[in-house]
Amino acid sequence: MTATETLLVTGGAGFIGSNLAAAALADARGADRRVVVFDKLTYAGSLSNLERVADDPRYTFVLGDIADREAVRKAFAEHRPSGVLNLAAESHVDRSIDGPGAFVRTNVLGTFELLEAARLDLGRRSERERAGFRFIHVSTDEVFGSLGESGRFREDTAYDPSSPYSASKAAADHLVHAWCRTYGLPAIVTNCSNNYGPYQFPEKLIPVMILNAASGLPLPVYGEGANVRDWLHVDDHCEGLLRVLRLGEPGQSYNFGGDAERTNLEVVEAVCAAVEAEFPAEENPALATKGTGSYRELVTFVEDRPGHDLRYAVDAAKARKDLDWAPRRDFETGLRETVRWYLDHLDWCDAVASGGERRRLGLQQRLTAAT
Numbered sequence: 001m002t003a004t005e006t007l008l009v010t011g012g013a014g015f016i017g018s019n020l021a022a023a024a025l026a027d028a029r030g031a032d033r034r035v036v037v038f039d040k041l042t043y044a045g046s047l048s049n050l051e052r053v054a055d056d057p058r059y060t061f062v063l064g065d066i067a068d069r070e071a072v073r074k075a076f077a078e079h080r081p082s083g084v085l086n087l088a089a090e091s092h093v094d095r096s097i098d099g100p101g102a103f104v105r106t107n108v109l110g111t112f113e114l115l116e117a118a119r120l121d122l123g124r125r126s127e128r129e130r131a132g133f134r135f136i137h138v139s140t141d142e143v144f145g146s147l148g149e150s151g152r153f154r155e156d157t158a159y160d161p162s163s164p165y166s167a168s169k170a171a172a173d174h175l176v177h178a179w180c181r182t183y184g185l186p187a188i189v190t191n192c193s194n195n196y197g198p199y200q201f202p203e204k205l206i207p208v209m210i211l212n213a214a215s216g217l218p219l220p221v222y223g224e225g226a227n228v229r230d231w232l233h234v235d236d237h238c239e240g241l242l243r244v245l246r247l248g249e250p251g252q253s254y255n256f257g258g259d260a261e262r263t264n265l266e267v268v269e270a271v272c273a274a275v276e277a278e279f280p281a282e283e284n285p286a287l288a289t290k291g292t293g294s295y296r297e298l299v300t301f302v303e304d305r306p307g308h309d310l311r312y313a314v315d316a317a318k319a320r321k322d323l324d325w326a327p328r329r330d331f332e333t334g335l336r337e338t339v340r341w342y343l344d345h346l347d348w349c350d351a352v353a354s355g356g357e358r359r360r361l362g363l364q365q366r367l368t369a370a371t
Contacts, residue, residue, distance in 0.1 A: 004032045005132075007245075008081035010066050010114065011045065011088030012037030015200040016138070016234055018049035020085060023238040025056055029246070034058045036079045038072075039088065040065045044201040046352045066110035069117075076121040082129070083245055085136045086114055089169065092203060093142075094305060096165035107168035108175070111137065115179045115187075122185070135187040136244055137176040141230070141255070142166035143191065146309035153191070154315045155253040162307040177251070186250035190241065193257040193314045197234035197334065198341040202353050205264065206335070209271040210342045211349060213295045214279060216286030219272075223304035225265025228311035232258035233334040236327040243323040254323065257314025260331035265299075270332070272296045274339040 007024055011017040012035075021035050035058060039045045053059045060079070064071035066088045075081075088110060090096065090103040115135070122130050144153045145160030159174075161167040173189050180187040196206045209219050240256045248254060262270070272295035281287050281294050292298065319325045329337075342349065 004034075005030070005082040006034040006036060006079055008036045008038055008075065008079060008084045010038045010084070010086045013039035013041055013045035013047060013049055013061075014087065015044070015049075015197075016195055016237065017045075017085075017087040018199055019197065019234045020087065020238045020241060021050065021059070022053050023235070024242060025053055025058055027242055032058075034060070034079075036060045036062060036075070036081065038062045038064050038066070038075055042090075043353070044091070044203075048348060048351050049199045065106075066114055067105050069113050072113050072117045073120070076117045080121070080125075082132055083134045083136065084114065084118060085138065085241060085245070086111065087138045089138075089172075091140075091165065093163045093165045096163055096168070097306065100164035100168075103164050103168040107165075108171045111172035111175055115175060115185065119179060119183050119185050130186075133186055134245055134248070134250070135176070135185055136241060136248070137172065137187060137189045138241065139169050139173050139189055139191045140166065141191050141193050141257070141312045141314050142309070143170040143173060144312075147311040147313055149311070152257075152313040152315035153255060155191075155255055155318055162309050173253075177253075180251050188244055188248045188250060189253040190244055191253065191255050191314070192237050192240075193230035193232045193312060195232055195234045195237055197338055198345070199348075200234070202349050205267060206271060206338060207342055207349075209268050210275060210339050211346075213272060213275045213298060214284070214286070214343060214346075216284065216290055216292065217298065218300040219268055219295075219298045220300050220302045221265055221268055222302060222308060224301065225263055225268065226310075227264050227308060228261050228313070229264065229267070230257045230313050231260040231262060231267070231331050231334075232256060232327060233329040233338075236329060239328075240319060240323065240325045243319075243325050247323050249322070254319045255314045255316050256319055256325070257316045258327045258329075258331065259316075260327075261311075261313055262331065268299060269296065270335055271339065272299075274336050275343075277336065278340055278343055 161170045179185045
């Protein structure tokens with residue numbers, strides 16, 4: 001990739017995408033880099049996530065849907081990206097169970113439209129431009145299904161998705177590999193573990209627990225809270241994606257994990273401890289009115305969701321070796337920073353979400369029990 005590259009970041013107004021856009025512009029290797037954010041601005045995407053880069057003349061925003069063929073091809077024609085980082089996706093498992101159609105449309109059809117736009121656009125470029133182009137498709141460890149008590153997902157682990165969300169992402173991954181093998185599109189797939197950090201929409205586990213705890217609301221935990229996930233700070237993930245862009249080999253897949261396996265209950269308890277450190281329960285009037293003496297007392301176990309995978313764990317050895325990448329933040333440090341950020345940005349939480357869209361954890365029919 002050259003120093004004058006133009007990156008098309010789809011889903012760039014979302015959680016990972018907005019952090020990636022900011023990281024790409026702050027990257028010392030990309031002083032002349034242009035970043036074009038292409039986003040539909042669904043409930044999980046917001047221009048407020050991009051306020052930190054809004055004044056950078058190298059940043060451009062395009063309102064569009066990746067499943068809209070005309071809009072996608074227009075973006076390619078106007079901006080001639082030298083790299084695409086596809087983060088546009090419907091990504092909440094519970095939502096995919098409630099309404100799978102949107103997941104198939106965005107995650108499968110949308111990825112197809114991006115691949116076709118890239119393929120056709122590259123056909124009109126010089127050999128040098130084609131050689132420097134990269135299509136980075138950002139996926140999830142959920143495509144691999146559920147692990148037992150031992151082992152980790154590797155790049156060659158067989159796909160075994162359990163939910164409509166993970167099935168749609170698995171389908172998209174296969175499309176990307178097929179376009180690489182059949183048409184020679186220089187594409188790479190990445191699969192990451194659970195991300196956390198600033199600007200995550202308040203429906204995922206960690207921000208839900210932070211905000212509910214601060215408000216004295218129940219902390220809903222599926223089943224017995226024994227499901228295990230590996231946690232990766234979004235900044236470490238973004239660093240990995242920029243390394244893939246620069247060093248990744250087309251046709252390959254790379255896993256990114258945080259080496260931070262925790263049960264869901266352990267995560268919730270860690271959030272309680274971190275919130276306590278920032279906002280002691282005895283000083284929180286929301287708890288006092290309920291006669292609750294600690295955040296841990298807010299934990300509420302709810303009925304498990306269908307197809308809830310037991311354990312995810314990611315082997316990132318290939319990324320360490322080939323990309324010289326490793327996560328920089330340990331989970332406890334990253335979580336404390338994340339809790340502090342949310343408590344300091346309650347206005348952002350209110351701006352991006354309201355009513356039933358806020359703090360959604362659980363299937364729609366179970367919202368009352370879960371919150």
